[in-house]
Amino acid sequence: MTGFEDEIRRRLLSAQDTGRIEGLLFHSTAEPIVGxxxxxxxxxxxxxxxxWVSAQYIPNAGSEILLARPDDWRLKDRVAPTKHDVLYALACEMSGKECCDVEWDWDGRAKSWRVPDGWPTYGDVVGHIEDHxxxxxxxxxxxxxxxSAGVVxxxxxxIEGQVFVALDDGLHFKDVRRSGEPDLTEREYYDGYAFEQAMAQGYDGVIINDHCQADDYGNVPHLSFGLNAIGREKVEWLALPAVRRHLDPWYSGEAILTPDLDEWLADFEMEAVHAL
Incomplete structure (x- = not known):
């Protein structure tokens, strides 16, 4: 482990003891990063x-679709072929077959078809969605x-993403917040003029009011620390595997570190024991 990584480890361990994270910046993403x-x-x-806030910027999945449960009166009906339909795709997955001799209407709807033996009902597909x-x-x-890639x-x-961790030693941020309280109507992350001014004045980045989207809670206010080109040249990043984590903004007993960071610390301790 390098001295840089060891210092990150020391600060994370200190955060576990004190309940406060000091001197660290986190950037989380599911985007593939090269260089x-x-x-x-x-x-x-x-x-x-x-x-925990940073982890909200990793999506749960590559994409998420809203699928309406079929009405109860339809559950005994055989699944009808429909283009680009998840229910039909799952019926094909379950049976390993497709509907035959499908005749499509002018608007892309199936108007006649034959179902193979054992073709699922909507109730079968609902059971597959819930039980499987x-x-x-x-x-x-x-x-x-x-x-993920069109597959349920x-x-x-x-989806597995990454959390990038950096030391913020020696970094100077200009506070360009427009108010003391975050306001959803004030999209401060678009304030390009303020960012350019901060860089021209020699700052490494800016501080703004921001919001992240937490599952079950919607918009959760927080501070964002934006690194400009000057600041990015000064920092080194430790990249760790990470996933989105459930953020409960009302739960004050939330663990100070995410499981991904705890796992990295535990792996390091295990490596150190094996090295003895």
Whole structure:
């Protein structure tokens, strides 16, 4: 382990003891990163000082679709062929077959077809969604189905991303917040003029009010620390595997570190024991 990594480890261990994370920046993403981290369209790389907040910027899946549960009166009907339909795709997956001799209407709807032996009903597909994939419809009868490359994934599947950790020693951020309280109508991450001024004045980045999207809670306010080109040249990043983590903004007993960071610390301790 390098001295840089060892210092990150020391600060994470200190955070476990004190309940406060100091001197660290976190940037989480599911995007494949080749080479150095770069800024966004305004040439700013956004980070947070809370790893739980940072983890909200990793999506649960490559894509998520809203799938309406068929009405009860349809559950005994055989699944009809429909283009680009998840229910039909799952029926094909379950049976290993497709409907035959499908005749499509002018608007892309099937108007006649033949079903193979053992072709599933809508009830069969609902059972497959719930029992095999583990989804539960919400109060509106909607499943939030996770997909990867167009393939339905289990309800507990998550895309693997990365959390990048850096020391913020010697970095100077200009506070360009427009108010003391975050306001959803003030999209401060678009304030390119303020970012350019901060860079022209020699700052390494800016501080803004921001919001992340937490599952079950919607918009959660937090501070974002944006590194400009000057700041990015000064930092070194430790990249660790990570996934999105459930953030409960009302739970004050939240562990200070995410499981991904805890796992990295545990792996290091195990390596150190084996080295003895």
């Amino acid at each position: 150095r981290l770069h800024g966004d369209g305004l040439d700013v790389l956004w980070t947070a000082r809370d790893p 994939y583990g989804y539960v419809a919400n109060s509106n009868g909607v499943y939030y189905v996770r997909e 994934m289990p309800a507990d599947w998550q």
